[in-house]
Structures are given as structure tokens and as C-alpha cells.
Amino acid sequence: MFLTISTTGTHERPATDLGFLLHKHPDKAQAFSTSHGTAHVLYPEASAERCTAALLLEIDPVALVRRGKGKGKGRGGAPDAALAQYVNDRPYAASSLLAVALSTVFKSALRGVCAARPERAAEPLPLRIEVPAVPARGGAELVRALFGPLGWTTVDVRPVVLDETFPAWGDSRYVQLVLEGELRLVDALRQLYVLLPVLDDAKHYWVAPDEVEKLLRAGEGWLAGHPERQLITNRYLNRRWSLTREATERLELVRLAEADDIGVEAIDNAVDDPAPDDEDTGTAEKTEKTEKTVSLADQRREAILTALRDAGAGSVLDLGCGQGQLVQALLKDVRFGKVVGVDVSVRALTVAARRLKTERMSERQAERVALIQGSLTYTDKRLKGYDAAVLSEVIEHLDLPRLPALEYAVFGTARPATVVVTTPNVEYNVRWETLPAGHVRHRDHRFEWTRAEFRAWADAVAARHGYAVRYVPVGPDDPEVGPPTQMAVFTIAATDTKKEEKAA
Known part of the structure; x- marks a missing residue:
């Protein structure tokens, strides 16, 4: 299997920066062992004007058969005929074998990490990618349908004939693929990682549940809105219905969130604290008042931190973490040894990672934090085993009929x-001078509750799931209308804890 990645440049911005982005030096030919053979990385050309990196995957057919315990895996996981172990074109055309080699050899590049040239990793490059032989179940039209919407200016697909000596035999199911355009290298690699096995419509390994996470990570920023999203998801997951459904639902939530920009903007801070009347105040006095003003968002975070410290929590989930402000505050306190931010929006998680500077964290600090994509209305085994969870300004962004699903996923x-x-x-809300009567604080809020409504919901949740609950006002507690933010702190009841310990 063979693939080349080329780019052009100038003496000021040399094309050989490609070596930094791929983390492979242009002056070296390197070999990497894989489970099915050896992957070679070399540079046929490397100058300031043009640089080409080639990935050659040399398949070991014996290892391929042994890894399958003597049974080749065909489409859908069915065993191939015994002869397929000896006469098989699959190892010699781009497929999931090459995709796995890409993720192994260019692991850092697939994460978009480049400490030496961070500005180059973040910007589009003039790229040309060539794959001499790609199986295309669906023909050239499908290849164009998959790569066309992804920003490539040229998607050149040429069928490979079965035998040039006998043109009457027609074309094979393979095509030669050339992609040209200006894209970030990380986006190009992620597209190839997903779409090569999709074109082949088969994988050389068993598709386990963790493939959903791999798909969502590699599809960040392009898959949720792709017109062929369903076909891509179905083929990538080898038509495993349960996994395809899970991936489809999560991608749809990502698409809706990104369409509304939810999670990227500062949710629930569309209305800020009432500003002091400074019209007749001098500049110095204005400055002094501004410095003394603490925003409602800051007061809310401090109230949450206090509740978590009082509970003695060491590991915390920030569910619906958005841009990561609370995660950042939690990491500043060494009492919180593990902090996990969860959000449905991949874009929000990207912003959070930049805020936290995860790429520049020390190894010890990086072990304390994780950012994962997920929907809060689905049960998720990754969220089990934590001391505490926070739902800060989240529930009001859900339609009321979906609240029971969130309740079960978190509390149940x-x-x-x-x-x-x-x-x-x-x-x-009547205290907000800038908020028109009858309006909610944020355009995405599906509802906003009175204190009585919130307490009725929280009391019912606590009773159903064996928690005790107390209420804490956040912000100025107005004697007539109460505080701007209401907070409930749920703790598992002592009797319930004993039952769970006995069951364990």
C-alpha cells in the first residue's frame, strides 16, 4: 500500500515544514512495525519549494492470516473462502490496514499537535495527496461524493483497468485517487483515516464499541454536517446496528449544537449582573466600582467549588463543560485530583482545550484532566466512579421531555x-433592566423555573434515586424574588450508601 502527501512553500515558509508537522525528519527513511507488517516513511523530494512524504505499508501476508487465526475476514465479518488466504488483493490496496498505519505512524499529526511549528499546524496548507489504488465500492461517483464536500478543490478519480493488455475486460473496482486543495494537515489525515475503510466497505479487524469514539474524534469538524454522514457511519462501523445508531444520534446532537453555536458561546451569561449607575460618577470611582464587581458567573463557580470542597470530592465531572471555565477553576485546586469535562459539542471541547493549554501541560497535570465528547441524555459507562458531578446552567437547555433521560443517566x-x-x-428576571418582560436569559433556554418549580423537580429526583438535597442561593438573595441563580446539592443518602456497599 502506498500514499504520498505533498505541499509547496517558499524560502520564508519552506515546504519542508511538513516534516515538523508529521514528526518525521525529511533526511531520514524510517520503519515502524505494525501488527500486519512494516510501515516505511520516506521523502522522495524535500526542498523549500516542494516536499513530499510517502507512507509505504509492506504487508506480511502470513502475519495477516495468523492474526485472523487462520480465517480471513470478509465483508461484514464473514469468513472468506479458504483460497482467499493465498489469493487476495486486499493487502495490496488502500484499506483499513493503511488507515491503522496512518494512525500509528502519524499519531501526533492526527491530533494536530506540533510544538515546533504550532502556527503551521493550525493553518491550511496547499496539499496534494495521491493514493495509487483504492477499492471503491460505489465507483468514482461515491469517491467524489465523500471527498467533494470537504474543501478539496480537486478530487481526481481514475478507474484502474483490470488488465491493460485486455481492455475489453473493463475496469476493476479500484481507482487512483488524487486530492488537491488548501486544508489543515490534521483535517486531511483524519478524513483519510475514516474514508479509506469506508470506500473499501470492510475492515480487517473486529469493530468494537470503542470504534464510535474513534469515529467521532476523527470526524471532528467535518462529519456531523457531511451529506453522506449516514453512509460513512454505517460503513465505518461495519453495519453494526447498535453502534451505528449511537454514533448517528451523537453526531446529530453535535450538528445541532454547532448550528446554534451552543457550548462555544458563554451559555447563560447573555444577561450579566446589573451594572451600577455610573453616569454621574468620576472615572476613578467607576474604576473602583468595576474592580469590586464580581460577575454572577464567578459567584456561581465559587459556590460550586465550595460545595465540592465541603463534600470532600476528589474526582469531578463537569457535565456540559462548554468552554471549560469551571474545569480550569477546578484544576487550580490540588484537592481535585481528577477533572473530566464532558460536552456534546466538539467545537466547545476544542475551545476548552485551548483555554486549558492541554498541549503544554506537564505530564502530571495532564493526567488530572480529560475532555470527552458525549451526550448527557444517554447512559455512558465512562461517567461512572466519580465522587461528584456538576450540571451548571445545563438543564434549562434541554427540552422538558428529555429531562428524565438526563436524570436517569446522571442520578440513576x-x-x-x-x-x-x-x-x-x-x-x-424582573431585576434585569436589560431583559424585556417575558424573555428568557438566553435564546437557547427551553425553560426557566421558579424556586418552587426547581425544588419540586429536585425533591422528586432525590426521592427517586436515593439522594438527599439541600438548596443554596447564588448571587444577591433578594427578599422578594430570591437569588439570580438557584443551586441544588444532591448527596447520596447514608442508608442508600450502605445498600450500595453491601451490594458491591
């Missing part, structure tokens, strides 16, 4: 010992 399945929930108090 994940079951952290402490759950902190904050939400706006609609009664306080």
Missing part, C-alpha cells in the same frame, strides 16, 4: 456521591 446510572445543579431563577 453514573451515580456520583454528590451532584451539584445550578439553573436560573426566573423570578429574579
Whole structure:
């Protein structure tokens, strides 16, 4: 299997920067062992004007058969005929074997990490990618349908004839693929990683549940809105219905979130604290007042941190973490040894990673934090085993019929010992001078509850799942309308804890 990646440049911005982005030096020919053979990386040309990196995957047919325990895996996981072990074109055309080699050899490039040239990793490059032989179940039209919407200016697909000596035999199911355009290298590599096995419509290994996470990571920024999203998901996951459904639902949530920009903007801070009347105040006095003003968002975070410290939590889930402000605050306190931010929006997680500077963290600090993509209305085994979970300004962004699903996923399945929930108090809205009567604080809020409504919901949740609950005002507690933010702190009841320990 063979693939080349080429780019052009100038003396000021040399094309050989490609070596930094791929983390492979242009002056070296390197070999890497894989489970099915050896992957070679070399540079046929490397100058300031043009640089080409080639990935050659040399398949070991014996290892391929032995890895399959003597049974080749055909389309859909069915065993091939015994002869296929000896006469098989699959090892010699780009497929999931090459995709796995890409992820192994260019692991850092697939994450978009390049400490030496971070600005080059973040910007589009003039790229030309050539794959001499790609199996295309669906023909040239499908190849164009898959790569065309992804920003490539040229998608050149040429069928490979069965035998040039006998043209009457027609074309094979293979095509020669050339892609040209200006894209970030990380985006190009992720597209290839997903779409090569999709074109082949088969994988050389068993598709396990973790393939959903691999697909979502590699499809970040392009798959959720792709017109052929369903076909890509179905083929990538080898038509495993349960996995395809899970991936489809999560991608749809990502698409909706990105369409509305939810998670990237500062959710629930569309209305800020009432500003002091400074019209007749001097500049010095204005400055002094501004310095003393603490935003509602800051007060909310401090109230959450206090609740978590009082609970003695060492590991915390920030569910619906958005841009990562709370995650950042949690990491500043060494009492929180593990902090995980969860959000449905991949874009929000990208912003959070930049805020936290995850690429420049020390190894010890990096072990304390994780950012994962997920929907809060589905049960997720990754969320089990944490001391505490926070739902800060999250529930009001869900349609009311979906609240029971979130309740079950968090309180019924994940079951952290402490759950902190904050939400706006609609009664306080009359105090916002800039908020028209009858309007909610943020355009995406599906509802905003009174104090009585919030307490009724929280009391019912606590009773159903064996938690005790207490209520904490956040912000100025107005004697008539209450605080701007209401907070509930759920803790597993002592009797329930004993039952769980006995069951364990």
C-alpha cells in the first residue's frame, strides 16, 4: 500500500515544514512495525519549494492470516473462502490496514499537535495527496461524493483497468485517487483515516464499541454536517446496528449544537449582573466600582467549588463543560485530583482545550484532566466512579421531555456521591433592566423555573434515586424574588450508601 502527501512553500515558509508537522525528519527513511507488517516513511523530494512524504505499508501476508487465526475476514465479518488466504488483493490496496498505519505512524499529526511549528499546524496548507489504488465500492461517483464536500478543490478519480493488455475486460473496482486543495494537515489525515475503510466497505479487524469514539474524534469538524454522514457511519462501523445508531444520534446532537453555536458561546451569561449607575460618577470611582464587581458567573463557580470542597470530592465531572471555565477553576485546586469535562459539542471541547493549554501541560497535570465528547441524555459507562458531578446552567437547555433521560443517566446510572445543579431563577428576571418582560436569559433556554418549580423537580429526583438535597442561593438573595441563580446539592443518602456497599 502506498500514499504520498505533498505541499509547496517558499524560502520564508519552506515546504519542508511538513516534516515538523508529521514528526518525521525529511533526511531520514524510517520503519515502524505494525501488527500486519512494516510501515516505511520516506521523502522522495524535500526542498523549500516542494516536499513530499510517502507512507509505504509492506504487508506480511502470513502475519495477516495468523492474526485472523487462520480465517480471513470478509465483508461484514464473514469468513472468506479458504483460497482467499493465498489469493487476495486486499493487502495490496488502500484499506483499513493503511488507515491503522496512518494512525500509528502519524499519531501526533492526527491530533494536530506540533510544538515546533504550532502556527503551521493550525493553518491550511496547499496539499496534494495521491493514493495509487483504492477499492471503491460505489465507483468514482461515491469517491467524489465523500471527498467533494470537504474543501478539496480537486478530487481526481481514475478507474484502474483490470488488465491493460485486455481492455475489453473493463475496469476493476479500484481507482487512483488524487486530492488537491488548501486544508489543515490534521483535517486531511483524519478524513483519510475514516474514508479509506469506508470506500473499501470492510475492515480487517473486529469493530468494537470503542470504534464510535474513534469515529467521532476523527470526524471532528467535518462529519456531523457531511451529506453522506449516514453512509460513512454505517460503513465505518461495519453495519453494526447498535453502534451505528449511537454514533448517528451523537453526531446529530453535535450538528445541532454547532448550528446554534451552543457550548462555544458563554451559555447563560447573555444577561450579566446589573451594572451600577455610573453616569454621574468620576472615572476613578467607576474604576473602583468595576474592580469590586464580581460577575454572577464567578459567584456561581465559587459556590460550586465550595460545595465540592465541603463534600470532600476528589474526582469531578463537569457535565456540559462548554468552554471549560469551571474545569480550569477546578484544576487550580490540588484537592481535585481528577477533572473530566464532558460536552456534546466538539467545537466547545476544542475551545476548552485551548483555554486549558492541554498541549503544554506537564505530564502530571495532564493526567488530572480529560475532555470527552458525549451526550448527557444517554447512559455512558465512562461517567461512572466519580465522587461528584456538576450540571451548571445545563438543564434549562434541554427540552422538558428529555429531562428524565438526563436524570436517569446522571442520578440513576453514573451515580456520583454528590451532584451539584445550578439553573436560573426566573423570578429574579424582573431585576434585569436589560431583559424585556417575558424573555428568557438566553435564546437557547427551553425553560426557566421558579424556586418552587426547581425544588419540586429536585425533591422528586432525590426521592427517586436515593439522594438527599439541600438548596443554596447564588448571587444577591433578594427578599422578594430570591437569588439570580438557584443551586441544588444532591448527596447520596447514608442508608442508600450502605445498600450500595453491601451490594458491591
